[in-house]
Amino acid sequence: MSESTNNDTKTIAFLVAAEGIEQVELTDPWQAVVDAGHTAVLVSPKSGTVQMFNYLDKADTQKVDKTVADVSADDFDALVLPGGVANPDALRTDKDAVALVKDFMASGKAVAAICHAPWTLVEADVVRGRKLTSWPSLETDIRNAGGEWVDERSVVDGNLITSRKPDDLPAFISALLDAVEHGAAATGQESA
Template sequence: MTQSLQGKRVAIVAADGFEESELSSPRKALQDAGVEVDIVTPDGKDIRAWAETDWGDTYPASKSLDAASMNDYHGLVLPGGLFNPDALRTNETALALVKEFFHAGKPVAAICHAPWILINAEVVDGRRLTSVPSISQDLKNAGAKWVDEPVVVDSGLVSSRTPKDLDAFNAKLLEELAEGRHQGQHA
């Protein structure tokens, strides 16, 4: 266990249709580093993954969005996929939780289509980040500085494009989590 990660706790917020590797890989990296991980779902019920081309495994929920508090966590992970971020970007409780993490300066990591959630939470204006290329224009329209790189870090905000970037994404997630709060992290 990494000393700087001892006692840390991270929320992974997801709904049905998250890209399976974009939840399972960061969760494993966090757990391997000694971080406690909760899967937070809209209603506290288990969620089903999308595994590239078809439905994947079901993942047990730790708690509902209503029961989750930013104060209980040191960081937030938002997996992508197509269905998951599309559902969460219209969920006011999810958006409020995302905003709380940004206001508190805590690390937030988003991959693939998950920056859609960040757009609706109104936290990307002026921020440098990446995503799956198909939503790059959405991010630019929201004021983000979009770049096509495997992983981008902007004051505690970690972003990556696709599952092929998970190794870099996980490494930066752990690094930012170890650093803790970021003064430059803002909504």
């Protein structure tokens, strides 16, 4: 996973916990960001490596580039929150990770969350009044947090991009790259 030195290079944070990350929800958007000439940075509460999964089976590991304590939303142009059940469940209990997500949402920069990742958005109290999607089991959590849950492949609401599952990765990645290339505000409010 190489980095580009293009003058229009954006730096995208991928925030994950130590384990439980759905591998394709990290690696596919990561590779798309890199292939588009941008820099991807893996951020986690602790240094070392993180354990990805293919559903419930252990998959690859990946080295953490920066810890949550060493970064701020100002360091990046966008944030990606991969899913997996255990990953966002752990992130939502880490106050610094939740604060980083809240800062990203307040900044107006693109925040892209897939599958179970909106749990962290719920914990950060940033879904109120927003239209979003997720893995179906999060519907009640999102509605209880004041969000409007819809069953669609990809939903863009201002700077927030959400998708339901790995099958939705093409739509998720397209919306993410559009927001990175043209700015989160340019993506408007659309559904796919």
